[in-house]
Amino acid sequence: MLKNYFKIAWRNIAANKLFTTLNIAGLAIGICVCIVLFAFVNNELSFDKMYSNSEHIYRVNMETSEEYNYETWPTLPNAVGPAVANEISQVKYMSRLIKDDFGSTASLKVGTRNFKEDGLYLADSALFDMFDFKFVESAGQNPFSRPNSVVISQSSKARLFGDENAIGRIITVNNNDSLEVSGIYEDLPKNSVIDCNMVYNILDSWMGTNEYWGNASYETYILLQPDANVAEVQSQATALIDKHVDKEEQYFTKFLLQPLTKIHLYSADIGEGYTSKLGSVGTVKSLLFLSILVLLIACVNYMNLATANSQKRSKSIGMNKVLGANKGQMLSLFYIETGILVLISIGIGYAVAFASLPVFQNITGNELAYADLLSLPILLSLLAIWVIVTIVAGSYPAISMSAISPLVLVKKTKTTYSVADFVRKGLVVFQFAASIILIIAVTVILQQMNYIRTKNLGYNPEGVVAVSVNSAETQTQIDNVIAAFKRQPNVESVTAVQSIPGANESGRSVRKLSTDNVGMPISSCNTTGGIVKTMQLDLLAGNDLPEHIAKGDSTNYTLINEKILTYLGFETPEDAVGKSINTELGDHSVVTGVVKNFNYKSLKEDVGGYMYYSGRYAPEGVRTVVLRYNSQNLSALIDQLQTTFNAHLPNVAFDYAFIDQHVAAFYASEEKTANTATAFSILAIFIACLGLFGLSAFTAEARTKEIGVRKVLGATVSGVVRLLTKDFLKLVLVAFLIAGPLAWWLMHNWLLDFAFRTEIKWWVFLFAGGMAVFIALLTISFQAIKAAIANPVKSLRTE
Amino acid sequence: MLLELKNIYKWVDQGGKRIFLLKDLSFKVEEGEFISIMGPSGSGKSTLLNVIGMLDDFQEGAYTFLDEQVHSMKDKNRSKLYKEYIGFVFQAYHLIDELTVYENIETPLLYKNVKSAERKALVADMLDRFNIVGKKDLFPSQLSGGQQQLVGVARALIAKPKLLLADEPTGNLNSAQSEEIMKLFKELNNEGVTIIQASHSESNAAYGSRIVKLLDGMVDNS
Numbered sequence A: 001m002l003k004n005y006f007k008i009a010w011r012n013i014a015a016n017k018l019f020t021t022l023n024i025a026g027l028a029i030g031i032c033v034c035i036v037l038f039a040f041v042n043n044e045l046s047f048d049k050m051y052s053n054s055e056h057i058y059r060v061n062m063e064t065s066e067e068y069n070y071e072t073w074p075t076l077p078n079a080v081g082p083a084v085a086n087e088i089s090q091v092k093y094m095s096r097l098i099k100d101d102f103g104s105t106a107s108l109k110v111g112t113r114n115f116k117e118d119g120l121y122l123a124d125s126a127l128f129d130m131f132d133f134k135f136v137e138s139a140g141q142n143p144f145s146r147p148n149s150v151v152i153s154q155s156s157k158a159r160l161f162g163d164e165n166a167i168g169r170i171i172t173v174n175n176n177d178s179l180e181v182s183g184i185y186e187d188l189p190k191n192s193v194i195d196c197n198m199v200y201n202i203l204d205s206w207m208g209t210n211e212y213w214g215n216a217s218y219e220t221y222i223l224l225q226p227d228a229n230v231a232e233v234q235s236q237a238t239a240l241i242d243k244h245v246d247k248e249e250q251y252f253t254k255f256l257l258q259p260l261t262k263i264h265l266y267s268a269d270i271g272e273g274y275t276s277k278l279g280s281v282g283t284v285k286s287l288l289f290l291s292i293l294v295l296l297i298a299c300v301n302y303m304n305l306a307t308a309n310s311q312k313r314s315k316s317i318g319m320n321k322v323l324g325a326n327k328g329q330m331l332s333l334f335y336i337e338t339g340i341l342v343l344i345s346i347g348i349g350y351a352v353a354f355a356s357l358p359v360f361q362n363i364t365g366n367e368l369a370y371a372d373l374l375s376l377p378i379l380l381s382l383l384a385i386w387v388i389v390t391i392v393a394g395s396y397p398a399i400s401m402s403a404i405s406p407l408v409l410v411k412k413t414k415t416t417y418s419v420a421d422f423v424r425k426g427l428v429v430f431q432f433a434a435s436i437i438l439i440i441a442v443t444v445i446l447q448q449m450n451y452i453r454t455k456n457l458g459y460n461p462e463g464v465v466a467v468s469v470n471s472a473e474t475q476t477q478i479d480n481v482i483a484a485f486k487r488q489p490n491v492e493s494v495t496a497v498q499s500i501p502g503a504n505e506s507g508r509s510v511r512k513l514s515t516d517n518v519g520m521p522i523s524s525c526n527t528t529g530g531i532v533k534t535m536q537l538d539l540l541a542g543n544d545l546p547e548h549i550a551k552g553d554s555t556n557y558t559l560i561n562e563k564i565l566t567y568l569g570f571e572t573p574e575d576a577v578g579k580s581i582n583t584e585l586g587d588h589s590v591v592t593g594v595v596k597n598f599n600y601k602s603l604k605e606d607v608g609g610y611m612y613y614s615g616r617y618a619p620e621g622v623r624t625v626v627l628r629y630n631s632q633n634l635s636a637l638i639d640q641l642q643t644t645f646n647a648h649l650p651n652v653a654f655d656y657a658f659i660d661q662h663v664a665a666f667y668a669s670e671e672k673t674a675n676t677a678t679a680f681s682i683l684a685i686f687i688a689c690l691g692l693f694g695l696s697a698f699t700a701e702a703r704t705k706e707i708g709v710r711k712v713l714g715a716t717v718s719g720v721v722r723l724l725t726k727d728f729l730k731l732v733l734v735a736f737l738i739a740g741p742l743a744w745w746l747m748h749n750w751l752l753d754f755a756f757r758t759e760i761k762w763w764v765f766l767f768a769g770g771m772a773v774f775i776a777l778l779t780i781s782f783q784a785i786k787a788a789i790a791n792p793v794k795s796l797r798t799e
Numbered sequence B: 001m002l003l004e005l006k007n008i009y010k011w012v013d014q015g016g017k018r019i020f021l022l023k024d025l026s027f028k029v030e031e032g033e034f035i036s037i038m039g040p041s042g043s044g045k046s047t048l049l050n051v052i053g054m055l056d057d058f059q060e061g062a063y064t065f066l067d068e069q070v071h072s073m074k075d076k077n078r079s080k081l082y083k084e085y086i087g088f089v090f091q092a093y094h095l096i097d098e099l100t101v102y103e104n105i106e107t108p109l110l111y112k113n114v115k116s117a118e119r120k121a122l123v124a125d126m127l128d129r130f131n132i133v134g135k136k137d138l139f140p141s142q143l144s145g146g147q148q149q150l151v152g153v154a155r156a157l158i159a160k161p162k163l164l165l166a167d168e169p170t171g172n173l174n175s176a177q178s179e180e181i182m183k184l185f186k187e188l189n190n191e192g193v194t195i196i197q198a199s200h201s202e203s204n205a206a207y208g209s210r211i212v213k214l215l216d217g218m219v220d221n222s
Helices: A002-015 A017-045 A080-087 A126-130 A154-161 A230-244 A281-308 A310-322 A327-364 A370-374 A376-402 A419-454 A475-487 A531-535 A562-568 A634-648 A659-666 A668-702 A704-712 A717-751 A762-789 A792-798 B045-052 B075-085 B101-111 B116-129 B145-158 B175-190
Strands: A057-064 A075-077 A091-099 A106-110 A113-117 A120-123 A135-138 A149-153 A170-173 A177-185 A198-201 A216-224 A252-259 A464-468 A491-497 A506-510 A520-526 A539-542 A556-561 A589-595 A609-614 A624-629 A656-658 B003-014 B017-029 B034-038 B060-065 B086-089 B163-167 B194-199 B210-215
Touching (some): A002 A327, A002 B101, A017 A281, A017 A327, A017 A370, A017 A376, A017 A668, A057 A075, A057 A080, A075 A080, A080 A091, A080 A216, A091 A126, A106 A154, A149 A154, A154 A177, A216 A230, A230 A252, A281 A310, A281 A327, A281 A376, A281 A419, A281 A668, A310 A376, A327 A376, A327 A668, A370 A376, A376 A419, A419 A668, A419 A762, A464 A634, A475 A491, A475 A624, A475 A634, A491 A531, A506 A562, A520 A562, A556 A562, A562 A589, A562 A609, A656 A659, A659 A668, A668 A704, A668 A717, A668 A762, B003 B045, B017 B045, B034 B045, B045 B163, B045 B194, B075 B086, B086 B145, B101 B116, B101 B145, B116 B145, B145 B175, B163 B175, B175 B194
Parallel strands (some): A120 A198, A149 A177, A520 A609, A556 A589, B034 B194, B034 B210, B086 B163, B163 B194
Antiparallel strands (some): A057 A216, A075 A216, A091 A120, A091 A216, A106 A170, A135 A177, A170 A177, A464 A624, A506 A520, A556 A609, B003 B060
16 A cells, blocks of 8 residues: 555656646755755754863853943953952862953964964863863973973874974963973864963963952863862852952953853853854854745745645545545555655755855854764754654645545546645745845845945055054064154055054043042044044044153053043033043043044944053053055055064064955854845845746636637737736735835844944835735746746647 | 435535525435436536535535435544545546556555555456556556546546445546446446446446436426
């Protein structure tokens, strides 16, 4: 019996080529998308689960006070870790983790060669036990048994030392500290948020030994005893604040334990830590949602085409019933048919998934290996997809078609109206509504991206290159290289700064009166002057910062933005120029100029108070030289800068970045979203079109006789085409009415993430509706025209 | 007695008017009869056959089939009954397009859960008897109308029904093919199968042992 079902099912599949091709194409695309995304999601969810202690490791985060808007930060003062480890018995191990020089790119020197390094960390030695570091070579039992030891990963070893022996060799960091390699460990897994390339002992640095409850720069990981109570540890840790910090100096109020396995996906609302391996659960969810939508649209195709086909098949169903089949047997037949079709689609989809992996990486920017597609969860998900899609896509046709009565064999008239017809229309509306929403979403996303790219930021990030001088040995070297850069052709202006916009500014406060307790938190950035010219800031009043400050002048010259101006209560920019203000910089700060507010951070955030300053006794140093150029030939420019740089700073690796690229990186995730949404929309719409194409073919076929009669009675070709397309266009209109408001609501919410955003314009809806109509017409018209130009004699004779 | 219809009424409401398809129809069939039902288009021939075949229901009256009260039966039992005892032959053959001749004939046995070896033997006998062994692997579309109807009859007989219902079995056939089918029916009837056929043609009807004339849903005794 079962064998027979398979035989019949297979013949049905093979007999109806159009139906089968459309269904398999749609399902295979949908399944391919799902498989790739499941692999991606699976990879995202696997983060940090491979560590043997993963369930008991937590990162300690802290909640700040009102002054910092109650933000949660993942970095703590360096005194917190030791206090937690010493005073809370349920804490077994603790390690602080901080990137060298607070996250600046380090310049390493091995022998005579310079290297840039982004993964140099300082940590407590407990890190190695907590995170299963596997040492392949080591100088002694404990990697940090000797002072100034550093351990490096295998790939770092290969980069720095090649095939040579590395143990005992010296690495000089930023022309300052000399570290001796004491161990080499296996590279950490790709799906680990701990991404150290090399680690040296935090206790060899003031960072580890001078414990303060002030500067919050240290990520702090703890391993709890297996039976520990997390809530209890959290409150015990919080209690340490009152114990160690005076009330009026408490700018954080609470410690929060974040499980290690949640760091990767659930850190979006937590400030920036040091890892480069952050994902977002929002992305995971929306990709999952989109992939299921695409698959659902493919399932809808199947339902539509299968039931549209039912007129043809009703005879054989009726006959089978007359010959003794019951409803259950017919059900199994249809499920088997669907099952076979889905299985073929899975085979094709899975194969295409392998082929499309590089495309997927290109579009979404997420890395996946072929091995990720072969993992057990993915293979299981294939099975799940098979069962679920068969049930979802197959149930409606199976149930409705197995109910067909044997009376179809003897009834001479066909029923014109049916529930199936209504359901089919509903499904088409669903597909079109989904397509219209996607078109609107993509249009709005692209508009916002365009808005971001073209918005006047208040400074000009284009044509500016930043060169790191963080590892310069002396101030003289910096002065000399600036002077040398200024002499280069194609260089308009050069300024050394503490930070490029939105990177390493210092947080401090300005106060209206020196006696005020609370001020306005601002970002301040030390510079050597000429900043207005170099960054092309919009000067409202006063002058650019001076490039030369006389010996003995202890004044800090400042350039404030409108936010600070308003806070301090000046009526006009001109009023502020020349006035003294309270800046925490030193004894005496004077306003040299006022600039328009500029977007030093991403457009997702509002503009805050920002102050450039310049002074002989500046509390911060300069790390970067920013340079405005007027050359088109960038590689020649960079070569020229590198030559100059190497001549003046021979012991430092040349590290540069273009400011416009730095700004673009703010929107990397939005760029990915835009690409992904576009790709998914195209796929979804394409699949929906496959279904519509099939459906219009069936409709045209079912109405062959009607068309024949109409033509005999004098209908024109265009009249018949209109007749056949009209019904579909009505459905598109209904879909539009449903999709429009939904899409507006969705995109309105998406845009709320941006402090600076475009508006959703009315023509977007018009465009999406027009596109839907256009696509529908394009798809349907082929069948409609074919039916319309057919010879009516033929169609009438066959009936 | 094989079956009896007593005072059967069947109607449809169309445009506010009640149209009777069968009107106070009573009808008795003994085992071994070969009945031809005749009457003009719309007289209710097909409807009567569908009612007898239990494919269609009726509003009033009593129907007894082998001493079972069909009118008071549940759908499930009713379809069990007709699957067991009744074979159908249609004017348009209604072979299953996706199945070969062999498989078409085999299908009723599959639904009756007949064992594979027995199925093979039964189908082989049938193919033999109808002289279509050479066509067993062809699909319906590869056969002529007469051959298709032959397969249709073979399929109707494979499960050894007591009653064969044929609605215009020769309606789509030429005269030579018609005659062949009618001769076959006669032969089957001689072997003991009860046959009720609906027909337009006097010559075909003449093969039957009894002719029942219908007019406007009633037996025309005039």
